[in-house]
Amino acid sequence: MKKNKTARGYFLNTAVIVLLFTAFQILTAAKGSQGAFKLVLVPSIWQCCYLMVLAASLNLVLGFMGQLSLGHCGFMAIGAYTAALLSLACERAEWFDGKNDPRFLAVLIISVLAAGLLAALFSLLVGIPALRLKGDYLAIITLGFGMIIINIINNLPFCGQDGLALGSAGASLYKNGLGFGSKAKVQFLWFALAVTILSLTLLFMFVRSKYGRAIKAIRDDEIAASASGINTSKYKVLTFAYSAFFAGIAGALYACTNATLSTSSFAFTNGGILNSTFVVVMVVLGGMGSLTGSAVAAVIMFLVNYEIKNGQWVSLLPASLSGIFEYPMLVYALVLIIVILFRPKGIFGTYEFSLQNLIPDIRNAIKRHRAAKAEKEEAKANA
Amino acid sequence: MLEVKDLNLYYGAIHALKGISLVVHDGELVSLIGSNGAGKTSTLHAISGLLPISSGSVLLDGKDLQKVHPNKIIGLGLAHVPEGRHVFARMTVEENLLMGAYIVRDSKRVSENLEKVYAYFPRLKERWKQLAGTLSGGEQQMLATGRALMTDPSILLMDEPSMGLSPLLVKEIFSIIQTLHENGITILLVEQNAKMALAVADRAYVLETGRISMSGPAAELADDDRVRKAYLGA
Incomplete structure (x- = not known):
């Protein structure tokens, strides 16, 4: 009976996803060349995709395992640079010819996977010593990691100042590879959506599995968890790596979306949408312990960010009010405070x-x- | 059979356990009583590998537990109900019980054990979907005990099951302990409530500042003047 229900759930979800996907493809085919669709909606969807994967992957560590990590964007940066450099190398080796080459798709998939794997590898290096710590100490170590990795990338000869991010010219070095212009974004929109759905599904399956139960037990009571026969440090490190894998994939999607990379966009002091505290805000907003909540919160935060930057109503506000919007971080803080006031457990709580x-x-x-x-x-x- | 030989344990410079030796035979209910800070909980933690000991040995059916990683000890048939219950507060009752059977691979055995635990504690079955943190203290104690029973342990270590419970619930918990004992489960019980602990046990050890000061059949100890004076308030 219980098994039947799970199978029915999977079937229903797959059917709805396929339906939406086809509808979207038809829409894309019909409207693909129109301005607003190509220049606004599609790039927005790309951004939402990587934010959703990023927030959901951090939720695994923060919401389900209860460990505060403040360096999640560091893993994203690793993923973004890995994917960009790999595609650049393939481009220079002339392994594919333009974006319509079927071999390009293979390069794309390999780049995304490699981004995830390298991020996971780094997370093992950080996680094995750091996860012996708890609470504030772990937060500070991961915060430090996020800062260090940015500096390392900056100083690597092949991806730092002289490499990818050499002014505007260098930044677009990989534009024939993974960097997508607006036309390519429409063409490969299905890829972004597929990667996002697959990532969220894999995260969901992890949480629902025996391992997911184990990490929730670690969150609630580490002593009792280890008395139940769970090797707590092993589980913590592996979950950290699993989460970093998807942060790396989010980074790869980011590299595709932006077609330019600069380490400052992943830095902790960055006032934009992409810093590690901001991801924590998304997770808290959506509800710690709800993956669907994180996905929804990612979209909400994207919309808030978009409206602050592009909303025409902002300029209609009196000067004293619109002044706030000069400082986006202030607005995010206000949004968070309002949500916490009315829904202390986040929008979704632990509801999926x-x-x-x-x-x-x-x-x-x-x-x-x-x-x-x-x-x-x-x-x-x-x- | 659980055999503890000449156990020594230090917290930094403090010599907490000074050569503890005790034996729990199969099917026995043995109580370990003593006042605050006597080393009762430390003894249990040392047995189940949660604290490193400096010398001595712990043998379970002849196997040295010192050579086993703490999270593997439960697989050898030793289950520990920790002091203060330690349930997984934000997981449901059933999830908590399933966590207890974490090391059991055979899913059929898991569901059999689940039924068995629900038979011992019908209250848990009524509340299987409730979050463990919202249970009352007595129910949480039942849950912690049920969770430990999920592996079919050959010996159960119970640490202060009566802690923080009302007198009525204490009675209920002890009647459950007695039922478990009658069903053939070996139990090593640590208690501050010496009266109840001596009433249900076959044998008992009295722990005093890290040393075993007295041992013997529980009924004899309950009649001993020194024990009565020190622990039974008479």
């Missing part, structure tokens, strides 16, 4: 959105709401 359980869940929520209301009225009547 699911198509199959949507109707029963809504029904239960209404029932609970009514019961609470009735109880309140009863209490009033008694008083």
Whole structure:
């Protein structure tokens, strides 16, 4: 019975994804060449894709394992540079000819995988010593790692100042490889969506597995977890690596989206959307322990960021108010404070959105709401 | 059979356990009583490998537990119900129990054990979907005990199961311990509530500042003047 339900859930989700995917492909084919679609919507979707993967992967460590890591963008940077450099090398070796070459697709897939693997490898180097620490100490070590990795990349001869990011000219060095212009973004939109869906599915399967249960046990009580026979340090390190793998993949998608790379965009002091604290904000906003929550929060934060930068209503506000929007970090902080005030556990809490359980869940929520209301009225009547 | 021989344990410069030796035979319920800071919990932690000992040995059915990694000890049939319950607060009751059977690979055995635990603790079955953190203290103690039983242990170490519970619940917990004992589970029970611990046990050891000061059949110890004066308040 239980197995049947799981199978039905997988079937339902796959069917809906395929349906949406086909609809989207048809839409792309029809509108692919139009300005707003090509220049605004598609790049936005690309950005949402990597933010979703990034936030969901950090949620694994922060929400499910309960370890605060402040260096997640470091792994993303590793992934982004790995993918860009690999595609650049393939381009220089002339292994493919333009983006329509089927061999380009192979290069693309290999670059993305390599980005994830290298990020995971680095996370092992950091994680094996660092995960023996707890709480604040781990946060500081990972924070330091995030800063160090940026400096290392900056000083590597093949990807630092003289390499990829050599002014605007150097930055677009890999544009014939992985760097996608707006036309290529439309052409490979299916790839971004597929990678995102696959990554989220793999993260979801991990959380639902026996291993997911083990890391939740570590979060709740490390002593009892180890008394239950879990090798806690092994699990912590492996989960950290699994999470970094997807951060690396998010980095690869980032490299595709932007077609230029500069280490400052991953730096801790960066005021934009991509710094490690910002990812933590996304996870907290969506709900620690809800992957779907992280995905939703990533989209929300992207929209907030987009509106701050491009929204026309901002300029209509009185000068005293629109002044705030000069400092995006201030607005993100306000959004976070408002959400925490009204929903202390984040938008989703630990609830996972699911198509199959949507109707029963809504029904239960209404029932609970009514019961609470009735109880309140009863209490009033008694008083 | 659990055999502890001449166990010594230090916390830094403090000599916490000074040559403890004790034996728990198969099917026995043995109590370890003593006042605060006598070393009861340290003894249990040393046995289950959570604390490193400086000398002595712990043998489970003749096997030296010192040579086994702590997270493998549970696989040898020794389960530990930690002091203060330590349930996984943000996981459901059933998830908590499944965590107890983490090392059991055979899923059929897991569901059999789950049924067995639910038979011991019907209250847990009623609340299988509830988050463990929202259970009452007594229910959490049942959950911690049930979780330890999920591996079919040959010996159960219980650390202060009555801690922080109302007198009524203490009685209930001890009746459960007795039921487990009657069903043939070997138990090493650590308690501050000496009266109850001596009432249910076959044999008992009295621990005093890191040393075993007395040992013998529980009924005899309960009648001993020194024990009565020191621990039973009479």
